[in-house]
Amino acid sequence: MKRTAIVVGAGLVGLGVAAELMRDGWQVTVLEQGPADGVGTSHGNAGMLVPSHFVPLATMGFLKTGLRMMLKRGAPVTVRWRPDADLLGWVTRFTLSSLAGDEQARTQALLRLSLASRDQWERWADDFPNLARPGGAGLMMIARTAHGLEEEAEVGHQGARLGLDVEILDADGVRRRQPGLDVHCEGGVWFGNDAHVAPHEWVQAMRHSLGSNLVSDTKVLGWQLSGDRWTGVKTNHGAMSADHVVLASGFESARMARSLGVNMAIQPGRGYGYTLPGGARLTTPSLLVEDRVSLTPMGNALRVTSGMEIGATHQAPDPARVAHIRAGAERVFPELAAADWEQPLWTGWRPLSADGLPYIGRVPNLGNAWVATGHGMMGISLAAGTGRMLADLMGGHWPSVDPEAFRLDR
Numbered sequence: 001m002k003r004t005a006i007v008v009g010a011g012l013v014g015l016g017v018a019a020e021l022m023r024d025g026w027q028v029t030v031l032e033q034g035p036a037d038g039v040g041t042s043h044g045n046a047g048m049l050v051p052s053h054f055v056p057l058a059t060m061g062f063l064k065t066g067l068r069m070m071l072k073r074g075a076p077v078t079v080r081w082r083p084d085a086d087l088l089g090w091v092t093r094f095t096l097s098s099l100a101g102d103e104q105a106r107t108q109a110l111l112r113l114s115l116a117s118r119d120q121w122e123r124w125a126d127d128f129p130n131l132a133r134p135g136g137a138g139l140m141m142i143a144r145t146a147h148g149l150e151e152e153a154e155v156g157h158q159g160a161r162l163g164l165d166v167e168i169l170d171a172d173g174v175r176r177r178q179p180g181l182d183v184h185c186e187g188g189v190w191f192g193n194d195a196h197v198a199p200h201e202w203v204q205a206m207r208h209s210l211g212s213n214l215v216s217d218t219k220v221l222g223w224q225l226s227g228d229r230w231t232g233v234k235t236n237h238g239a240m241s242a243d244h245v246v247l248a249s250g251f252e253s254a255r256m257a258r259s260l261g262v263n264m265a266i267q268p269g270r271g272y273g274y275t276l277p278g279g280a281r282l283t284t285p286s287l288l289v290e291d292r293v294s295l296t297p298m299g300n301a302l303r304v305t306s307g308m309e310i311g312a313t314h315q316a317p318d319p320a321r322v323a324h325i326r327a328g329a330e331r332v333f334p335e336l337a338a339a340d341w342e343q344p345l346w347t348g349w350r351p352l353s354a355d356g357l358p359y360i361g362r363v364p365n366l367g368n369a370w371v372a373t374g375h376g377m378m379g380i381s382l383a384a385g386t387g388r389m390l391a392d393l394m395g396g397h398w399p400s401v402d403p404e405a406f407r408l409d410r
């Protein structure tokens with residue numbers, strides 16, 4: 001008889017877990033609180049698969065840059081303070097992680113999962129033959145100042161030492177990789193292992209392939225537990241059960257996991273984006289170093305995203321931060337001034353863990369409850385590898401990537 005699992009959350013991480021469990025012969029039901037064709041965080045993001053982002057968010061470097069940035073109005077990174085013990089606890093744990101001195105170990109863990117995930121994405125492209133394979137132009141980090149280039153080149157050298165394909169380029173070198181475009185910059189760093197996808201297409205295709213095993217408009221409200229076993233979920237449409245459960249509900253996972261006895265430090269990191277029709281002359285996905293604006297060609301459109309408002313849940317968008325997206329993009333690519341920016345503003349919430357690593361593993365003290373969340377700014381990059389890792393663990397096999405660093409009780 002097939003083993004059965006309920007996955008809570010149909011973002012790309014939950015879908016990735018479902019896909020890999022089904023590959024291993026499980027019968028899976030995915031519960032999603034939103035509509036089947038929703039437009040959540042996994043849809044409108046920049047779609048970059050980024051082994052280049054091997055440095056976890058919680059580091060001394062980010063602490064310094066982040067603090068410096070926060071002093072400026074409309075800066076891409078900020079904390080949206082509110083009287084909330086969870087937010088305060090998260091900031092404390094983030095600061096302690098940044099100072100802990102284990103950056104190298106976390107970097108190695110992140111990079112291993114990221115590279116495995118990049119390979120796994122190619123296998124997904126075989127499973128979903130109507131979808132474009134991940135685009136292989138790499139990622140260009142573009143700096144418009146000498147200082148920005150110097151800092152990014154340092155990351156590039158570190159990446160090369162870790163075995164990544166890296167080129168440090170002057171302004172002409174950057175322009176050669178964006179043929180026909182006027183690029184105002186000092187130089188850039190090109191990461192050849194990176195790739196990109198159109199995440200909304202992948203989410204929709206994966207949801208579609210689940211057929212009636214995707215149960216949308218169904219919100220999980222609580223758990224049924226008996227001793228050291230999870231026995232069912234309570235939803236707005238009644239109770240449901242399976243052999244195992246996986247919690248993959250993005251930034252909302254921490255709150256939901258608490259009643260399973262798990263204390264994860266996760267805060268939403270809200271970001272913004274526009275999808276500009278016809279703005280796709282850019283051939284290499286790019287990230288602007290100083291302004292933290294990312295630009296990804298997607299079909300005939302260009303997706304431009306930015307912003308990291310830590311702790312922001314549903315406050316109104318900050319007009320200064322929204323204006324920063326367009327200003328940042330146009331500073332480096334002046335021709336974008338003619339693009340059609342009258343598009344709806346998209347918002348999404350990154351599930352930010354305090355130490356910059358996702359939580360992937362079994363709930364301590366419960367034999368059949370699992371979690372996959374906290375992927376922060378890398379949920380698309382890491383979804384495929386996360387799915388494989390959790391399917392291996394749930395099947396009783398040791399995964400090809402060491403799961404230790406991602407344990408829930410770390």
Ligand SMILES: Cc1cc2nc3c(=O)[nH]c(=O)nc-3n(C[C@H](O)[C@H](O)[C@H](O)COP(=O)(O)OP(=O)(O)OC[C@H]3O[C@@H](n4cnc5c(N)ncnc54)[C@H](O)[C@@H]3O)c2cc1C
Binds near residue numbers: 014
């Ligand atoms: C501006 C921006 C740009 C980004 N760019 C990139 C990028 O280039 N590359 C990259 O790798 N990552 C990127 N990210 C991060 C990435 O989007 C996230 O890490 C990823 O989408 C998280 O996926 P998830 O499945 O964990 O969560 P989500 O996509 O949030 O999915 C969780 C799902 O769970 C559902 N859910 C929640 N609670 C319940 C409940 N009680 N019952 C049932 N369902 C529930 C939600 O409705 C949702 O559909 C970006 C994010 C932003 C905001």
